[in-house]
Amino acid sequence: MSDDEKAVKIPAQAEGPTQGATLTKDPAPGEVLLKVTGLQKHFPIKKGLLQRQVGAVHAVDGIDFEVRSGETLGVVGESGCGKSTMGRLITRLLEPTAGKVEFQGKDITHLGVGGMRPLRRDVQMIFQDPYSSLNPRHTIGTIVGAPFKLQGVEPEGGIKKEVQRLLSVVGLNPEHYNRYPHEFSGGQRQRIGIARALALNPKLVVADEPVSALDVSIQAQVVNLLDDLQQELGLTYVIIAHDLSVVRHVSDRIAVMYLGKIVELADRDLLYKSPMHPYTKALMSAVPIPDPRRKNAKSERILLKGDVPSPISPPSGCRFHTRCWKATQVCKTTEPVLVELRTGQQVACHHPENFEDQAPQDTVLLTVAKEAAELVADEVLAESAETSAAVAAEVAAEAAAEAVVTAETAEPVVTAEPIETAEATGDAETAGEAAPDASGDDAPDASGDDAPAKEK
Template sequence: METKPLLKVEGLKKYFPIQEGLLARTVGQVKAVDDVSFYVNEGETLGIVGESGCGKSTTGRMLMRLLEPTDGKVEFQGKELTSLTTEEMRKMRRDIQMVFQDPYASLNPRHTVGKILEEPLIVHGIGDSKERKKKVNEFLEIVGLSEYHAKRYPHQFSGGQRQRIGIARALMTNPKLIIADEPVSALDVSIQAQVLNLMQDLQKEFNLTYIFIAHDLGVVRHISDRVGVMYLGKLVEIADSEQLYLKALHPYTQALLSAVPVPEPDFKKEQILLEGDIPNPADPPTGCTFHTRCPHRMDICVKAVPKLREHSSGHSVACHLYGDSSDV
């Protein structure tokens, strides 16, 4: 029997209006996320990667309804999230939690760590005061801290320790899905590895499902089962992690992979240099949005938007190099 995905996203869009003048007239739109579809199975990690401004963090925030989608469907455990009321969505957040990029900005500096970790339990009415305190101490130990840390404030911790506190806070309500928005990009490389290993251990222990958002393909490789690559608000390729790294199909993915450092001094790798900058999302190019920087640009790329199609089992790509005549 085929299992249903834990999370299913269809045609997700987020357009921000561009307003001008005293009357704030809408003169255009920034298409931050433009028709993105994917699914996540229970217990797996889906990595979402791309350059800054590609829409990956906006996608993550829409899944939590921290940003309201312009269009599209988000289905979690068979429930349509976009149609829920504010109160219904608040209850749903018990099962969907988020770890933010900046571990300092996401923790209230006026509260002790104990109070920060206890807050989700109070919001969702979990346990009494004694049970909550016990759970706070338990989860501090789980993420590699001690119960005496509960009396300290966020500024008294290092960046890596603060991110551990952020992870502990996300775990407090026993969620099924955690959206990690660039959780290690603000940390030193040595600390990054510790936090990634911690997240993998917690996934096994609590049967967690992750959406791991990052701009570094090297980081994503170690934690993800499948990887989706975003460019200018669109998903351009999605595949099993190993398959993507061994045989990337989209020219943009190939360029990103060529820039990942290899820890072997004698290994020479040809780097693919893309011409130009990412286009303005308020005025995206016609056809394939990548055609202005693509080394394999064809005439059709300027005219027609390529659809995300399955090229081989579990490997989908949106590129006219692998398309057919129905795209025109």
Template sequence: MSETNKTDAVEDAAGKAAIPQQASAPEGGSAEREVLLRVTGLTKHFPIKKGLLQRQVGAVKAVDGIDFEVRKGETLGVVGESGCGKSTMGRVITRLQDPTSGTIEFEGRDITRLSTGKMRPMRRDVQMIFQDPYGSLNPRHTIGSIVSAPFRLQGVEPEGGVKKEVQRLLELVGLNPEHYNRYPHEFSGGQRQRIGIARALALKPKLVVADEPVSALDVSIQAQVVNLMDDLQEELGLTYVIIAHDLSVVRHVSDRIAVMYLGKIVELADRNSLYEAPMHPYTKALMSAVPVPDPKRRGTKSERILLRGDVPSPIAPPSGCRFHTRCWKATEICKTTEPQLLELKPGQRVACHHPENFADQAPQDTVLLTAAKEASELVGEAVLEESAETSAAVAAEVAAAEPAEAAEEASVEAEVSEAELETAEEPESEEPEATAEAPETDSQESTDK
């Protein structure tokens, strides 16, 4: 039973539960931390209905089978193009929307099919920061009413009273506590987002899902909000799932990053491995789109990768690898066989038959598809040369390792063969003596007769 649930069970004299205490930040590496959230085979399909009888004729496969886990105290960043299913995934793991299939485990408890009443106590531990700071706040309510809403809904009486706690939260996120009675229209976009963060932190949750928390803000305000979230994580021991499309922001705040494309996770790795040596072609294309502000360093950066066409429709996604219609390395196996999300390097999982910076998973399939030939026309020559060089380097390393292994196997085989020859020579030397003695005995018997 978690600390929050224990405190929930204790009621004060007024009949209201005391506000739960926030757990301290975990120590140690991410590999040693306890898993807080585990998602397995998660899918979310929105049905398409037509006709008078509203029969289902299809489905929008917004999230189509993803697996990941989030450990206590870490930040998982989720990136991808618009329409790839990032926001839907965030709403499903917080149970604001019901999943079509799969399992969602929070602190070892399956919350996939919990009813609204049973999910209410879990809302204290799982909160969400919404994307639009202009649409997520009710314009008819004051700031004090908005931030104190979680206390009323959960029946929690904070120590010192609701107003004092709300003012403390406003001060915590960098706002003036005297703005308690103001309305949302009196604040800027950055201030509204801070109000949304204060509301999400009211009940001291363990997991916060932030859906594009800074995309609607000015660049200078983005840095303030990102730094605020970092400080709050260190102070309160929060666990974040940050959904964004700004790769610079994600790299700054995330411990691990998941790259999504058309409802699938195509790569999942820690931020250093992902940015220094991306393994999926789509990830490499995303990295090439990050602008370099220093003019002196622009010449050292590889050429920009331009992908042909748009993201396919999630109603009828392509067969096999969903990126093969835009990939410059796609072959026949990419069209027919869906790649699995495998851990090719320690801490780096990728779903690709022809990964970058690693040995080819399907070296026998070398014939490019027509879509790949067209995409290669838009991919810079420097990128293709770099891919060829890295593939050749990896192949050389594998080839260099193979002779050593072959030499060891040959030496073992030679020892085995020598031992077999020694054992085989002994019976061969005895057999001729027996055959030579046999005629003598026959001649002796004939003379006796």
């Protein structure tokens, strides 16, 4: 099958019987497709006969990021950090408490059902559980063909032919059109979910842990399928996962979430090579290293103290300060802002790893930090301190070099007059005058109208 045959092109059904229109193509690669600003979702907690609100679960508590066309943004974090809620907010399956979601420059935060219906063609979601996301009473032909009927789209050649082509694209037998979900394995069911998401040729696909419920061998097949479809159809992905190996394979950029916040957002290679946030470093240290030569791999692992705080009453300041081995008073009182400390790498931390300390004046560790440091190997702590000191020295050296360059650049302007005076001094010596007199207030006269007269 050629690439042209694999491409999913679906003409939209127009209102008139003879008119037709085609879905718009994806924006140019590199353009901002999705922009999220200050997004929040608080689930209310109600009690009593009158169901009065007594609190709220801060599932997502103010996140900002952008997704560009053609890229894959991976979102990682431990269970309960708000990853799946964020995905449902982006696709507007949940109503946000606050913040803004923009898709192709249009604010879709509070669009109603009618306003969201056309947008459903461009934004689709692949759900986590392939067993519960498919209706067991429907055939896969009905499941994959449902988006066409809901959107009023009549594909060329009919719905059945298009569904069979989609099944072929995701690696399933088109002849299984009339089978039911229970007749397929977990990996095949996930492929059915992917085919359903691709039915209307979307621009953005949000995949909520698409391989977490699958065997390792099946995971590789689904991940490779997603990668191939992105290359062929120009898709943009937001892939939510907790498997760091999978995220590293498929992502261009990675966002790390902790307790409803994005604590680090960076290019893939930068994040894995030199993570800045202590929580990110702890996550990376938990990845198994299948190398028998790395005998010290276990000692390099960072164990975090205690459990994740409750999202009902998150800690003040930095959310991670109750488990961090570098926490000081500023971490407890002031919430760090997500800022770009290095090109392509943003972090929300007062005392980042692999970079200059952002609060060097605050050096007294909290009691919880001292207790957390007991679980961290001395080699890791020493390496962290050495790296921070080295980066600080490097930053200071760069600042000094910039100051020297600035001074050298400004020097010709400052010494322009003395240079002219020196030239005048030479003319004066030729005329038989003393150098000190030529370098004084008479220097301009020596280079002025009197000089030709003396030479004459």
